[in-house]
Amino acid sequence: MTEKYVLIFAKTPYHKTPYDQWLRDSDITPVIITTRDFAGGYAHMDKVFAFDNYDSSLMVEKAALELAREYPPLAVFARAEADIIRAAKLRELIGVAGQGYDSALAYRNKVVMKEHLKSSGIKLPIYEVACDGYSVVKFVEEHGLPVVIKPFSESGSFNTFIIRNMDELDDYLNNPPVANMEIETFVDGKMYHVDGLVVNGKIKICQPFEYINDCLSFREDKYIGNVALDPEHALYQRLLDAVESVIAYLPKSENMAFHCEFWHTPKDEIVFCEIASRTGGGMIATTFRESLGVDLDKLWLYAECGIALNIEAPPYKPCGCICIPPLKGIFLKKPNIIENEALLFEEFTGAINHQYNGGVKSGLFLIGYVVSGKSSEEVAANIHDTALWFAANSEWAL
Known part of the structure; x- marks a missing residue:
């Protein structure tokens, strides 16, 4: 054989x-x-x-x-x-x-994906290619501040800039990144993400999450959290409908995991941020497994290999996660997980007695925890308490 x-x-x-x-x-x-x-x-x-x-x-x-x-x-x-x-x-x-180049590019390149979606009726920020200083200045003159400037194809908010005033604009123009960049209007709203799995061209598993803090919080030595929304949450079905519309307008991939981000604005609008044809970074995939009882990467591999899947509607368990970035200093001690009853799982990516220089990107972290609770609201509260517990029981030489 x-x-x-x-x-x-x-x-x-x-x-x-x-x-x-x-x-x-x-x-x-x-x-x-x-x-x-x-x-x-x-x-x-x-x-x-x-x-x-x-x-x-x-x-x-x-x-x-x-x-x-x-x-x-x-x-x-x-x-x-x-x-x-x-x-x-x-x-x-x-x-x-499997996923071809056109589909992969649309899920990887933030400008290409928005070009596919701009005639869909899906709410988008105004955007352009930030090809030089002229285009950046002209965009700011036309649309005002703040604006967001980010690479076409990075992850974890790496090299993403929120420009809020003219001094920050001058700082950016004086030392721009090498990567191809996109500029877009700033969206005032709370960020959510939807993660799931497409099998044979159809969404088979899908779960919305709420961000606690935001994807740039590591720059201020703050944690980022993710909370799985209860099915009764007011935005739960709206977010599922939104991601289904996004995937329908992008070049098709028969089998893929996906991670899609949206804002919910004070005007009650769902605004598209970006989507990737992969599992979410940080502790998202682990939280998905703990909350819904399925491993997205494993099922995705099986789908790609043609291994038969028996995907039933998974039972929902309120869960979330917290990713804590390193500080600037030497990490001396981490707390014992058994001291915190809300914690289901720990992932320590760092090393004791190692010198750190702060956070690098949102998906990279010193230590992450999956956090439990009786509802999404309680999970969010436990995430905040976990951050305080970690700060009080870890040691640094700063």
């Missing part, structure tokens, strides 16, 4: 994505392409290939093409933002089904 393979771009630690365990009962062998940092976790597997400078190295693509020819895959799987485009291009090169 011919051996079956799935080629996996694995930019995650093994404990989060144990691909060999997930595929243990199938006849499919994973071929792993990963970072040098994560390679140790996958080292017990037969076909693991690790790279330095994983995000930017073109050797990753060269190796992926060579491996696809040596071990012809039935699917190419990629769950990280940095791998969405490279996986789509590889699928088209070797003739494997």
